[in-house]
Amino acid sequence: MSRVPKNKNVSWGERQDSDLHEERNAQVQLEKAKYKPVAFAVRCNFSYTPADDDNAPVPGHAVSFEARDFLHVKEKFNNEWWIGRPVKEDGVVGFIPSPVNLETILIRREVQARKAAKALANKAASQVAQDLNSKKYTPPSQANQQVKKKPGEQIAMYDVVPTMRPVVLMGPSLKGLE
Secondary structure (H helix, E strand, O other): OOOOOOOOOOOHHHHHHHHHHHHHHHHHHHHHHOOOOOOEEEEEOOOEOOOHHHOOOOOOOEOOEOOOOEEEEEEEOOOOEEEEEEOOOOOOOEEEEOHHHHHHHHHHHHHHHHHHHHHHHHHHHHHHHHHHHHOOOOOOOHHHHOOOOOOOOOOOOEEEEOOOOOOOOOOOOOOOOO
16 A cells, blocks of 8 residues: 655645545554454464564554465455454454555565575675685585475465354263263
């Protein structure tokens, strides 16, 4: 969700007012959604922990979840965010990234992690070069360096599941009481 208006003639103050207005509207919609019934439920196939750069409609109100957690979605906020809560004892209603937004966030984080790993590898390579000058170095084998990726289907971000989970009643057997 872009928080900056497309009109370049808009002043910085007007942009801030617009952002504050959007944030207030999102906060109001979040409060109203707390009392709405569950629209649908999903099971997560990926973990998500909110970060400052995720552009949640109301900063600090995004929901954390782990892979295989269940979420109750109350409503769709926009194409990038849903409003819902994790199905657990202290699950707080907040913003959940939509499948498209979650995929974008995960890709962006993966790119950032690769850049950090590359910078770390470059630093390690320069250290190795210095070590080569001071003593004999034996590089690790190619087999140890390669990460094997299995070709396969793309996994969905969420699986739609029944809203109500089954109830299982357990008790003593009634055999012999007939």
